[in-house]
Amino acid sequence: MGGRSVGPGEGRVAVVTGATSGIGREIARQLAAGGFSVVVVGRGDARAAETARTIAAETGNPRVAPVGVTDLARPDEVRRLAATLLAHYPALHVLVNNAGGYFRRRDVTPDGLERTFALNVLAPFLLTELLADRLRASAPARVVNLSSAAHYRHTVDFADLESARRYSGYRAYGTSKLEVLLLTREFARRFAGTGVTVNAVHPGFVASGFAQNNGGGTALAFRVLEFVFGLGVRRGAEAPVRLASDPALATVSGEYFSRTRRSRGSSASRDPVAAARLYRACAELEPPAAVPKAAGAGQTT
């Protein structure tokens, strides 16, 4: 794509996690094409830098900067990311919590957290919470969370949030996306009246390379399904980008979108008691206290 566009993002800063590949990379590219200053958060300094450079060249927008992380399933790494963002960006207008994954086998991080919950739920919770004051101060601002239609048919087991008693990749992933949706509604309630909106989106079934980390039969099954049914990443990024930037959605908050259509989501996702309880459980696990010292980050302005 050549030529610099003037779009709805002019003068606005957007942070996208998981922006080095898949849907997140395309969200970052489309936001940059729309004029946003974009922060590409990716695993590894070199990959984040290379992605930021490529997106800047593709869009003609020089205001694309990298921030490398190691593993957002590690809360300290989320805290380090938040500290870096707060140190380098006096205003933050859009946060896209995109990084996420599917893990066929139960894995526990060095912090003792189940990996699906840590990456898909706790990381966006903590990052949003740590950036909340900056988002409020930058309002109007928007948080866009990548949920999934996989959230249907699941319920939250508060006695076993990290699937210690029984685990399947399918259940852990679907439940995590239900939890993302519940947290979306709770954050929207907490941000009400501040000019910060929070919405969740199912991007469609997208041929992104999703779940390839599992290898073997799981990776093969996803490859085949994506080949047959998958949308291209461009189309997969459309709904998240719309939620991040469409002026028509400026005051919409606490909603779930199935691609670009507003949808009710499952009945479990509309339970305000469960939403508040999950928020409290996350805050107990990872109290959003003081953040550590900032690491270096590129500047977009």
Ligand SMILES: NC(=O)c1ccc[n+]([C@@H]2O[C@H](COP(=O)([O-])OP(=O)(O)OC[C@H]3O[C@@H](n4cnc5c(N)ncnc54)[C@H](OP(=O)(O)O)[C@@H]3O)[C@@H](O)[C@H]2O)c1
């Ligand atoms: N694809 C679909 O059909 C679909 C449907 C519904 C919802 N979603 C959701 O959409 C989001 C993006 O998925 P995708 O399809 O684009 O998947 P993907 O291609 O696997 O991309 C996931 C992104 O998250 C990053 N990531 C993974 N683990 C991480 C970690 N521990 N720390 C930091 N970053 C990490 C990846 O980084 P690397 O570049 O280093 O791998 C990658 O950029 C996910 O939240 C997913 O659940 C996808």
